[in-house]
Each structure stands twice: as C-alpha cells, then as structure tokens.
Amino acid sequence: MVNKLGIGVIGLGRLGSSYAKYFTGRIAGGTLVAVSDVNETAVATLGAELGISKRYTRYQDLITDDEVDAVVIVSPTSTHKEIVFEAAEHGKPTFCEKPLSISLPEAQEMLRTVEETGVFFQMGFMRRFDKGYLAAKHKIDQGDIGTPVVFKSSSRDPYRPSLEYLDPAHSGGLFIDCGIHDLDLARWFMGEIASVFSIGGTLAYPEMKEIGDIDNAITSLYFTSGALGTIDLSRNGVYGYDIRTEILGTEGTLKIGYLRETPIMVMTKGGITHDTVPYFTERFEQAYITQLQDFVNNVLQSKPPGVTCADGVAALKASAAATLSFKENRPVTI
Amino acid sequence: MVNKLGIGVIGLGRLGSSYAKYFTGRIAGGTLVAVSDVNETAVATLGAELGISKRYTRYQDLITDDEVDAVVIVSPTSTHKEIVFEAAEHGKPTFCEKPLSISLPEAQEMLRTVEETGVFFQMGFMRRFDKGYLAAKHKIDQGDIGTPVVFKSSSRDPYRPSLEYLDPAHSGGLFIDCGIHDLDLARWFMGEIASVFSIGGTLAYPEMKEIGDIDNAITSLYFTSGALGTIDLSRNGVYGYDIRTEILGTEGTLKIGYLRETPIMVMTKGGITHDTVPYFTERFEQAYITQLQDFVNNVLQSKPPGVTCADGVAALKASAAATLSFKENRPVTI
C-alpha cells in the first residue's frame, strides 16, 4: 500500500457507479483501481468513462487483485454474504452498503466471520454522516436539549419503486428496505431498542398486495432507557423525498430535515411555491462521500470503523421485529 | 327570547372568564346575562368587571333564570354530568367544554339523557374551529391530497401543569386530558378508530410518578378504513406550545401548525431567533370565539350542533382505550 488506498468497487448499479466516481477525485487518500459487476457492459462502460483498466465480472478477481487495498460492496443484498466472506478471507478491509442481509441468521453469521477474522469492516448507513444528523448528534451530546425522551422519524419515498425492486424476497419488505435507516438512527441517538409495535397497510398502491408488501407503516418503540419513539414510513411522499427526524428532550427539541432543494421561492396569486428534494442522491450525496472518506481515513489510520458490523446486525434485528409485530399485531421484544 | 340569545356561563376559571368576556361584545347574536361559580369572590369580581348583575353561586339558579336562554358549561369536569342533567331538564340549550367526563359510563349516561330529552347540546372541541384546521378539512374534502392514508398529530404543553391539576383522579390522565383533542381530530379527519396501541413514560418530571401519571406518550391508531395514525403527547414542550397535525394522502401531504407568534426574527452571531406560541389561549383564542359563535348561530337558527355529544363520547372512548393499551402493553380494539 502506497500513500493512496487502492479501492475496488463491487456492484455498478446507480449507487455503485456513483461510489466509483467519488473515488476518482473527491475522496482524499483513496483512489479507484478496479471495478466489478456481473454485467459485462456496465463494467466496460464505467471502466472506460473513468479510465480504469481493471474491469472484472467476477468479484473474486477484484478481491484478489494486489492493487486492490480495500473493497467497497454495493452489489445486491443477496450477494453481500459471500463477498464479505471472500474479502475477509483475503484480509481486505471492507465497506458494505446497507442492509447487511435481509436474513437475520445470515447477518449474524457475517458478524461472526468479521469478528473471527478481525478484518476491518465498516457498515454503510450514510445518514450518520449527513451534516444535519452529525450536528444533531453533537448538540445532543453536549446537552443542548437536556435528556432525549422522544424520538420521531419519517422516511418517505417520492414515488413507488418498481415492484421488482420492492419484492420482499429481495428487499426484505418496507421495514427492512426503508425503515432500517430510521431504526439505525434511533439506536444511534437514543441507545438500544427494547421493543417495537408496528401497524401498516397497502393504502396507496393496491398492486403492492400482489408482491405481499405494504406501502405505509408506523412503528412505536420503547428504548431500554424507557424513552419512546415513533417511525412512519411511506412510499407515497409524492411531493418530494421527505426525510425528517425530531428528538424531543427535557430542555428542548431538535429537528433535522428540509424539503427545499433550490434557494428560490415563487409567490403568485396561485400561492407560495418552492421545489422539493427529488430523491436520495440529491439529499444525501455529500453524506455518501463523507461516509466513504471516513472509511478511507479509518483504514489508513488504523482506526475502528465509524459504523460497525454489529450496528448492521442490530438495525436488521429491529427491522425484523417491526415486521413480525406488524404481521402478528402485537408488541415484540427485541 | 328576543333577538339576542341570553347566555349564562357556569364556571369562572381561566377559560370560563374568557368565555364570559367573549360574550360581551365579540359574539354576534349572543350576550352574557348571568354568571355562576361556587367561588363567591370570582363571581363578584367578574360580574362587576363585566357589568353583569345576575351572579350566582348555585348553577341551578342560573339555569332556572328566565333571562338565561342558553347555558355554557366551563366548570370542572367532575361537575359536568349534574349540570348537563339540570340544563336538559329545563330544556336549556347547552354548550359543554371538553371532556364530557373522565368516566366512559358517565359520559354514555349523559348522551342518553341528551338524546332522550332532545335538548340542544354542543360539545366543545375548539380545534375544529381553528382557521388552520378548518382550511385543512376543506382541502381534504375537496381532494387536494387524494385519499388520506396517515394521520399524525402532536400536542405539547410548554410546561408541566400543577400536580393538583394533573392528578388522574380529576384530569383522567394524559390520554384523556391532553390526547382527547388529537383523538377528536383523528376521528374528524379520518373517520372512526378501530384500535389503538399506546406507549408512555414518566421521563421528564419524576414527581409525576407520585400522582400516577406519565408525561410523554405515543399512540398508534388503525382506522376502520385501514388508514394509520400516530399521536405523540408531551408535557415538556418547553420551547413553546406546540400543536401540529399532518395528514398524508395519496396525492400529497398537509401540515397544520405554527410556532412563531410575533412576526419578528432576530439574527445575530448567536443564531436566528424568534418567539414561540406561549400557550393555548394565544394559539386558539379565535377558535374559542368562533366555536361559541357557532353555538349561538346553531341555537338561533335551529341547526344541529357543530360537534355532538356523541362526538364527545367517541373521543373519550378512544382516550380510555389508549390509556388501557398503555397500562396493559397491548393493542386495544374500540
């Protein structure tokens, strides 16, 4: 390893392609050296665009490439386990996009492997690296709102993703695919979750019943501290990508989130209008970059990961409990 | 009855005194003719201030006064039943402040009496008369946000009321004293509630444990339509009186509420600051007046009440179910 960490990105979908680009100029100390995807065209196109000659269709070849100092996994969730195992076996520091897995036993198996091999492993939960969430964490830690007692969070997609994408067999369903971000934030801000209770329904897109998933849900949380939480998820935030969190403390409250993307307001007889945040890339681009920068810094400086594999397992455990609670209409202890 | 409805106000606490004043100049077609309170000084003072000579310490005397065409009850909740019975017996149109009662059987008994006697009876839920809530109702009814699918509501007091006031033996506890407003709005906007699940805790004011009540709670709701809801209540909105409701529909969302009371912003190195709404009188004064105006109009024009006794019973039923759910940590069907 010279002074720059050689990065190999596995999985070149929308997010993976962005990650690969970030590693060609925007992340200090890390540089893209290889890309991999099962789709040969995707590898060829992006490789050419970014001037990367090491283009693999087998991730194993990328992992064993000597120039690859660290591996960034952005492939479909179902492939995470075997790639993480392979990277761990070769001792390559690994960044893995959320969720770890949609199967809790599988995730726990991954955690064991990471712990046994001692490989560096960082979990991807980009909201923790957003300027707003970081500032909130800082302000809470320094006591600005007293003791946090209620956690509220909303995640709303601006439109329904494709049924193929949403299929719970791959996505894990609404609580895992979408709610895992809010549940991770819940743990980060408030500590461990003791129990959950979920309600939900297919209320906006009847066609989702075919794939067996819901489009709206609300989860109540008891934290082990006795504090309370509520999370609402929706696929029909048709007015814009709406991600908000509020933490009420004994001395005040704190809100994170915004809806206005461009600094312009238009006021006519028709009303006051401004645009909204289109989707997660616009809302969280800088957080994704900061997250990857943190990964590179941690590897280069031998520091512990910003978000651990155990965090990934814990958030999945809470998501799975929320799913079960909804299905059985009862509180579920974690 | 001449052209102005003669009003008798029973109960001259903070809200009752305000009501009495509103009837001396701000409510067309209604005029204060008599006041009553068990506290002789309160009756004398306010009577003198408003130039009202008919001052009673027994509400029965007010009700049977011939000049009193209609009765407005703002006395302690525990006295509502007997006053409502007395007014019904004398056929006097009645306005009763929320809650009807803290006992569901008692409330149902009141409803039966109202129905059997056929007396005009209007329930006090002033939020339904707030400009913001009215505009929201109108916009939803005309389809601006498509089909409503998620109801969210928050009620936060700016400080803990006195323990004496909060004592559940009188107040009914957090879900009835405070949550009943949100539960009434829930029914008004979304239709009947099918089941509730509540969590809560004494998190900000440990001394509330002595009186057996909690200071923060979250309630999840299934509506009979299948729609979802979440309500969070808090006694520690120390930054200002914070009342917000959001209704998410299939075509958009709609938010009611504001925190800024005075139209001034101050920006210094210390940050951007503005004031907040101090308490319910500042937030809802006009709604209280509009509500009383509606009562007077309905009586004078023989129209049905804007909010019925049955609405009062239904909101109490939901509040009681929320309380039970919290105590037994299980969903409760209504």
Place this chain on the structure above:
Amino acid sequence: MVNKLGIGVIGLGRLGSSYAKYFTGRIAGGTLVAVSDVNETAVATLGAELGISKRYTRYQDLITDDEVDAVVIVSPTSTHKEIVFEAAEHGKPTFCEKPLSISLPEAQEMLRTVEETGVFFQMGFMRRFDKGYLAAKHKIDQGDIGTPVVFKSSSRDPYRPSLEYLDPAHSGGLFIDCGIHDLDLARWFMGEIASVFSIGGTLAYPEMKEIGDIDNAITSLYFTSGALGTIDLSRNGVYGYDIRTEILGTEGTLKIGYLRETPIMVMTKGGITHDTVPYFTERFEQAYITQLQDFVNNVLQSKPPGVTCADGVAALKASAAATLSFKENRPVTI
C-alpha cells in the same frame, strides 16, 4: 366623564365602521356613544347594528354632544383639518387617522392649532402598535442588534385600489398614501431623516398614468445620524399583502413581517403552497385595536399621546420630499 370614555366616531367607511365596532366591547375604558357620517344610510345602518342612538350627519353635532368625551376621526383626509379645528375648539381629545393632510402647509397649520389650544391629540400610525413592530423597537432599544445602520422597508398592496381612490388630488399619490407608513417607521426606528432620493414608474397598471400617479417606487434615505435607508412601494403585490421591515445593525439584523395567514401548508407534486395575508385588516386588526386602546388609556390617565401631531407632520414632510425628489430626479434635503 364617568369611568368609561364616551367615544364619537366620525367617518363610517370601511375603517371607521371597524373602529366603531371595536369600541363596543373590545376596548377597555372606552365605549361608543355616537357616530357621524355625511352618508345618512351609513349612519342609520351602523347605528342600528351597534345599538347606538346618537347618529349624526353633521360632525359638528357629534363634537358638541356632551356624552362624547373624545373624538375619533376616520373621515376622508380632505376633511381632517376642519374637524380637528372644531374638536380643538371644543377641547375634545382627538384621535386622527393618517395622513393628517396631503398638504404640508395645512398639516403645519393643524399642528399649530393643536399646540396653541393644548388639546389632547393622537396621530394614527397603527404599525407602531403591531406586536411585531413593538417587539422590534424593544429589542433595538435594548441593544440586541447593536447600533442600527440600515433601514429597509417594503409596502405592497395585493391589488390596485380604484382609480378614484388613487387620484393624487385626494390620496396625495403613492409616497403620501402608501409610503407615509414606512417613513413614519423610519423615523421611529432610526431618528430624523436628513434627505431622500426617489425613483418610480407606472409599470404594472398603465391606466394609472391617466390620474398622474405611479405604481412602483423606491426611496433612498440618509438619516441625520448618517445611517442609510431604502423603501420600496408597490401596488402590484398580487400574491398577498406584503409588509416587511428589516433593520440591520452592527451586531445583527432584525426582520418584521410575515406572509402566511392560516397555519396550514399543502405539499403536492405541484409544489408547496400556503395562503398569504389578504389585506391590511387581516394583517393589522389587532394593531388598530391596540392603538385605540392606547388612545383611550392616554386620555383617561392624562398621559402624552403615543404618536404626536408633530409625528404626523414629519412623516408628511418626508413623503412630500420623496414625491418632489421623484419628480425632479434629484436628492431632496428635508
């Protein structure tokens, strides 16, 4: 004079009718006893509605009525002088709506009369009684923004008033009719005005050229302290009644104003919309009432007027200078 000040309102147009109503229940210590207007129907109708039997078509009769302890003048500006003279002659405390006059010599004559007779005289500039402006004044006085150095103010009507109303022969033109409020605030917040420079044009309503007035203007101000100011006026604030003032100091800035009238926001694919303030009655109703309350208090307690006749003259002088500056395209010293 008994314990309530008997008020006579002269001029029952839109604002005068509102003033008359405020004096029947909303202003402590003052009560309407007589109304006057040259329009016989207007007097009869409002008199009946408010239950006032003393209804005059000649203001002289109202002024000399023994039950009238104080006079409130809301008649057309051109009649102010003779009514003020009459009231002064009879020693009746007087409240006069802005502007004093559209003629500076006439206004100065009125000031001399007020000073010579020593009659109590209070000038109507309701913005000084608005909660926002009051809070701003207080914060500036206590040093929250350091030394004020720049004053900015905007007044925008939501639509063009009738050409009849706008005719400069009666209204005095844009700088006097509309700008006088901002110029009064400028003096109140910053001290005396040293010189002005105005630009303007008939840009939105070509038909205003016929009456010889403009629909948009900007005035720059030097204060005698050396501080700076800019005021922009418009008749085409078609999106809502928009009144804003900002004061920039050496330690921060302070903004007064709001556009959102009803506490509701609607967010759909079409954008974020909320309503706006329709017009001055909605924006300043409470300020009007507070202003009249101040008048009554000052008279009853023998305190000096909240806004003096000299303030009325000074604001008119600045408005006239702004008009002259626009016409001659040069800075005008006051």
Place this chain on the structure above:
Amino acid sequence: MVNKLGIGVIGLGRLGSSYAKYFTGRIAGGTLVAVSDVNETAVATLGAELGISKRYTRYQDLITDDEVDAVVIVSPTSTHKEIVFEAAEHGKPTFCEKPLSISLPEAQEMLRTVEETGVFFQMGFMRRFDKGYLAAKHKIDQGDIGTPVVFKSSSRDPYRPSLEYLDPAHSGGLFIDCGIHDLDLARWFMGEIASVFSIGGTLAYPEMKEIGDIDNAITSLYFTSGALGTIDLSRNGVYGYDIRTEILGTEGTLKIGYLRETPIMVMTKGGITHDTVPYFTERFEQAYITQLQDFVNNVLQSKPPGVTCADGVAALKASAAATLSFKENRPVTI
C-alpha cells in the same frame, strides 16, 4: 488537444487553490496540468498535494506551455490585464475571475484586445451559475411572474475583510469589490441600467475611514426599460453570509437566497436557532464548479462564452457610476 482540456491555473490564493482542486476530478472534460503563482511555496505545496509537476512562478511560462490548452486567471485584479493580453497573444482560451479590472479604461482596453484577437474569453460571475439564480432566470423567462418591474438585491459579508484587502486602491471600493455581483445580476435579469444613485457611509467599522472606503451602501437603479432597482451592500452581516435577490413582477414575486446551511433546527426556551451560511465558499461552491464546467464545455464545443468580456465591462461601468454617484451625491447616467 486530446479529449481532455489541459488547464493551467494562474493565482493560487484561496479561490485559485479551490479552482485547481476542482480541475482534478470534479470537472468533466477538463484536467489540471499546470499551476502558477508568484509565491514559490504556494506553487510547490499545491503542486505536490495535487500531483502536478508543472509548477511555475512566471505566468508567462504557464501560458506558453504546450500542454496548457486553456488558462484560468484567479490572480490579483491588478495583474489581470497583462495576463489576459499574454493569453490572447498566444490564443489560449481564457477564463478570468471578476472583476476584470478596477479601472474602466483598462477594462475597455482588455475588451478591445479580446475582440481584436478573437480569443475565447469567459468572464467569471459565478452567481449566474447558482441553482437558485438559474432557476429564477428560467422562471422569469417563462413568464411565471409576468413582467419584472422591481429588482432588489442584498450582499452582506459576515465580517469585515482585512483593511489590506479592502484598500480601494486594490479592491476598487465597496461598489466594485462587492456590488459588482449584484449589478451583474441586475443586468442579467432586467436588461441594461440607465442610471444609478448611491448613498453610503462608514457606519460599523470606523477604521475603514483610514483607507477611504465605506462599509454600507444603497444604490437605486433605473433600467432602460423604466423598471426600478435597489441594491444594499454591507460588510457587517455578522449573523452569516447573506446573499438575497428578489424580483417583483406584475404577476408575482420571486426570491432567491437562504440563510440556513445545515438542515437542523434547535428549539429551546432560549428560542429557535439554526446555523447560517458561513461565507461564499459554502454558499457558492457548486456555482463555482458549474461555472468552470461551463467554461470547459464552451471551449471544447466551440460555443460562445456563458458570460462575456463585455458583461465584465458593463458591470464595472455600473459599479464605477455607483461609486461616483455616492461621492457626488447625485444621480449618474450610464
């Protein structure tokens, strides 16, 4: 020229260093190949950090370097002329940061050279590339607010720059150094400026009198269309970097600007607080990048410059007129 435009950056101060970095990964089609600065250490440090071996202390060497396809000038304003001349002589496409010069005759000489040599020349006014300003331009062009009639713009620095920087001998004074951005926007949105009138003063930082400059100013504008404008400039926007523009049209108004940098609000008894925009790098970083991207695209695709040298001259002419108007206290025709 191969497929990537080889960029040479001249001047490695704060902004120049940022520009150099943007050309190593964030600007498609352009890549940094050489840097130049009279400060040897600055060249060495940044060259090493960015891995650029071509490091010059004489800008002439950079311009004549064959690998340098295009030149980006970010050096002190006083050096612009000779560098532009040298680049024009060698036919190198040139981007020049604002202002062109602080001397109008010098700027006109540069314009003649650019026109005579036909060299590609793009002027740097980054606000035109900001998402908010771009969206505003688009909405105005499509008629969203009718005909624009009033232009308002504010530029406030969060603190006083050093007296050395502010010295009018180098900076040109407040109207040129700071106001030129607003004057350029004025022309872009509203068309040519017919005349200006300025007032100003040294109101917040008395020490600025020593260098003969002012810290606050207001300029009124007549456009040749008859439309009106007002611009206020301040060095004491101590609460945050505050850049706002409003355009009032016959059918509505449109505001560009924001003060909140991080998506977080904290509400306590002390008030509602959020952070503000620290300075221009935070506010306009993306606009700077978009501007450089536009430059590269235009050169590669042989398109005309997004902002011309003539625009640079016109904005300077207006700034000089504003300065003269202030000094002579009279309107100045352009």
